Amino acid sequence: MTRIAFLPVIAALGLSVPLAAPARAEANLGTGGKAVYADCRDGGCRCTLSPMTTDEVSALIGTAPPEGARDWVVVSYADSYFWSAQSLEDIDSAMGGDGRCDLEVFAPVVPRDGTWTGKVRTTKIAGCPEGLAQTLPGMVSGMVFARRIAWGGVFHPAQLNMNPSDQVVNWTEIGPTMFQGKLVAPVQNDMLSVSGTLTSSLVDEDSAVARFHLRVGAGSGANAAALAMLGMADCRVDSTYQFKRSGA
Structure with a gap:
């Protein structure tokens, strides 16, 4: 997928509009309020449990899942961030992966030199x-x-x-x-x-x-x-x- 194909990808993943104002959302209750993050490239995604809450992620990327939404995923692709209601498997498939994106849980993230x-x-x-x-x-x-x-x-x-x-x-x-x-x-x-x-x-x-x-x-x-x-x-x-x- 190239940048030209970015808008169809947005539609396929059911992503929210990125320029909406941040709003509180009842999301990801099954993860203790932590955001689920899919870092996607052409060919698939890597899925992790973010150390940040959905509210913290919303403040950083400038948009939030709709009010009352549950289990939304923040997707990073082509230097942009969006929320998607699709499953991790469907997101990975839409990005050209094999449909598997096991959720990885880490200790606090450490930046690499x-x-x-x-x-x-x-x-x-x-x-x-x-x-x-x-x-x-x-x-x-x-x-x-x-x-x-x-x-x-x-x-x-x-x-x-x-x-x-x-x-x-x-x-x-x-x-x-x-x-x-x-x-x-x-x-x-x-x-x-x-x-x-x-x-x-x-x-x-x-x-x-x-x-x-x-x-x-x-x-x-x-x-x-x-x-x-x-x-x-x-x-x-x-x-x-x-x-x-x-x-x-």
Whole structure:
């Protein structure tokens, strides 16, 4: 299967729309609320019990299973994440596998040392200047970096910066593989108020994901009406960062 065949795959798996707002769902009660994860490639999938709950996964990927849903699976394919109500066997078959995808249960996931490559894409722009809304997606889609990371057996999203010594984000650990963060020294003055919040998680030993919400608004002494005319009274940008281990 190629990227051209991606939309038929979505339909075949009964996947939920990826841009829906996160919502709480009564899902995966048989796994203690933990999300079931199918990491799929052309030719089949690897299925694991995630260390994260369905709510935590929903916050990271930006969409959740429908209200009242049970036993949904989050599927990773072609650099995207979706929820599917299909069985693990059917998901594996749809991806070209042999129809077997035994659920693997692991101790907390540990990232593997090696060369990690990061890509970023803008998923939502609202209330921003028209020119920015038109040019930003194309600009960030070309932002690719790669560097070798020695994790020391512990995941921390600061390692995913191009320069880990730069203290750009204050991170708070939610669990061994999940963090929340806030921008260090956001802009706060009479004209503009700039803030940013992040979530980051280790998906498996070879991949991680982060979501970044940036807001630029009017400061306490600003002329909000004038800034609104410029598209800067309440500019919000949501971005998704995807990281993959690509080699030793």
